[in-house]
Amino acid sequence: MFELEKNIRPNIRAMQPYSSARDEFQGDARVMLDANENSLGSAGPEVFNRYPDPQQRAVKAELATLKGLDPAQIFLGNGSDEAIDLLVRLTCTPGQDSILILPPTYGMYEVAANLNDVRLERIPLTADFQLSAEAVAQIVASAAKLVFLCSPNNPTGNLLHAQALEQVLRGFRGLVVVDEAYADFAAAPSWTTRLAEFPNLVVLQTFSKAWGLAGLRLGMAFASPAVISFLNKIKPPYNVSEATQRHALAALHDAPHFEQMRQQLLAGRIWLQAHLPAVRIVEHIFPSDANFLLVRFRSDATAVYAYLLSQGIVVRNRTTQPGCAGCLRLTVGTAAENEQLVAALREYSV
Numbered sequence: 001m002f003e004l005e006k007n008i009r010p011n012i013r014a015m016q017p018y019s020s021a022r023d024e025f026q027g028d029a030r031v032m033l034d035a036n037e038n039s040l041g042s043a044g045p046e047v048f049n050r051y052p053d054p055q056q057r058a059v060k061a062e063l064a065t066l067k068g069l070d071p072a073q074i075f076l077g078n079g080s081d082e083a084i085d086l087l088v089r090l091t092c093t094p095g096q097d098s099i100l101i102l103p104p105t106y107g108m109y110e111v112a113a114n115l116n117d118v119r120l121e122r123i124p125l126t127a128d129f130q131l132s133a134e135a136v137a138q139i140v141a142s143a144a145k146l147v148f149l150c151s152p153n154n155p156t157g158n159l160l161h162a163q164a165l166e167q168v169l170r171g172f173r174g175l176v177v178v179d180e181a182y183a184d185f186a187a188a189p190s191w192t193t194r195l196a197e198f199p200n201l202v203v204l205q206t207f208s209k210a211w212g213l214a215g216l217r218l219g220m221a222f223a224s225p226a227v228i229s230f231l232n233k234i235k236p237p238y239n240v241s242e243a244t245q246r247h248a249l250a251a252l253h254d255a256p257h258f259e260q261m262r263q264q265l266l267a268g269r270i271w272l273q274a275h276l277p278a279v280r281i282v283e284h285i286f287p288s289d290a291n292f293l294l295v296r297f298r299s300d301a302t303a304v305y306a307y308l309l310s311q312g313i314v315v316r317n318r319t320t321q322p323g324c325a326g327c328l329r330l331t332v333g334t335a336a337e338n339e340q341l342v343a344a345l346r347e348y349s350v
């Protein structure tokens, strides 16, 4: 049985959040002298002299419509990496509590645990990067405060089977964080459509991948209003800048461009999946619901990595990740970049 209060650190339950000037007064006054801002204007070409909306209402209103959710179910952060860190800090008392991860997976979960002095328990995925029945049982039996499940998973590219995930959601006593950074490339509905069923579900998404805004730093967490208000309680008051909020609104109003890029990247993935098998050194291409392919090589993958680098092409070497021996992770690029990558791999000798 999941009980939210039992998964929130006692000091966080008890504390008073910072109340910013913009929390205490919203709206338009003629004279704004409450926040020690500079009423004269801004240095530089654009005007940013006022603090941004700490609750990012305009962006959340657009997102709520896009995702079919209530704004109270949305948290915005300085990248999803901020949400990952805040979720660990919200639930785990340093030196005492633990979180679960399922390797091979995204590296930031482990970093957030280490940074916060939180114990990390690793439950490996199967050889085809799924949750075994045993793994589900282990998670359900665990006293950890949080489990991170990445679907589509990075660096493997596959979706986790919905049935196993559902068993975790029903049985685990802590928060279940489903990281959907790559959801826009996946042929499956987002877990946001199941939020009403599972009070322990937190879904992470980001503007860094399909939206093409990695440099902006904007991540999203979707959960029950109760979980979201705890995240808002502990976030830095102005964690999403005015520049980011304005730009995100413009991007959300540019949905056709997003969709066109998404389709082009999906076509690029299909093109790579069609052309890589004919490359002699390619042993296996793992199925992908993301904008990258995990590829196992017949020859020494680290040597292939170094060779690609010498050709001016950088990919991600994942050979040391559990279950990923001999593997490189290749991001889908432009049509020209994909062609250069395949051409370079074809010309690899030894």
Ligand SMILES: *Cc1c(COP(=O)(O)O)cnc(C)c1O
Pocket (backbone or CB within 6 Å): 078, 079, 080, 081, 082, 106, 150, 154, 179, 181, 205, 206, 207, 208, 209, 214, 217, 218, 219
């Ligand atoms: C890229 C990625 C993110 C995105 O992080 P941001 O901080 O939003 O850029 C989150 N999770 C996974 C698994 C990723 O691969």
